Amino acid sequence: MSALLDYLQRLKNQDDRGALADLRNGLKETQKYRAWPLLSGFFKKNPDDERYRKVIRTVAGLYAYHSQVTQNGNIGQTCRDMMSENERNKMHEAKAMGPISRRFQHLLAASRDEICDRVVRLVLYAKSKEISVNYEQLQKDLHYWSNRVKTRWAQSFWIYSSKEEE
Numbered sequence: 001m002s003a004l005l006d007y008l009q010r011l012k013n014q015d016d017r018g019a020l021a022d023l024r025n026g027l028k029e030t031q032k033y034r035a036w037p038l039l040s041g042f043f044k045k046n047p048d049d050e051r052y053r054k055v056i057r058t059v060a061g062l063y064a065y066h067s068q069v070t071q072n073g074n075i076g077q078t079c080r081d082m083m084s085e086n087e088r089n090k091m092h093e094a095k096a097m098g099p100i101s102r103r104f105q106h107l108l109a110a111s112r113d114e115i116c117d118r119v120v121r122l123v124l125y126a127k128s129k130e131i132s133v134n135y136e137q138l139q140k141d142l143h144y145w146s147n148r149v150k151t152r153w154a155q156s157f158w159i160y161s162s163k164e165e166e
Helices: 003-013 017-025 029-034 036-043 050-065 075-082 085-090 099-108 115-128 135-143 147-157
Strands: none
Touching (some): 003 036, 075 099
């Protein structure tokens, strides 16, 4: 587990509600400074890289909202898990694209500057469905956002089961 996730887990275990609230506020551009005292130690790696700081703030803020963690999968798998059975059955029909499929495509179209903001909405939706998130992988994927990451997410989302192949 990454040092960031170890730290977030300790805050959660200590039930430090004030710290968790400050981390959630870090998701808002106008209040990001509230998370800085808690996350400044993680900014030392790339102190002048705003994008790196945004990835750290995003992962920490999302964890503060939704601390249900898994060690498996990526956001593609998380989005697939959020789909209704009806949407999953129709996901390979172009005209029958459901709401999660549309949101996921919108996510994949994000640039490096947009991806953190777009992933927030999906993780908050995962919280409402009580679906776990692999934050360690999310941190890496957001930091190294590229076509390679997009392809891995897409492969996890649009997998064909043996039942679908028949």
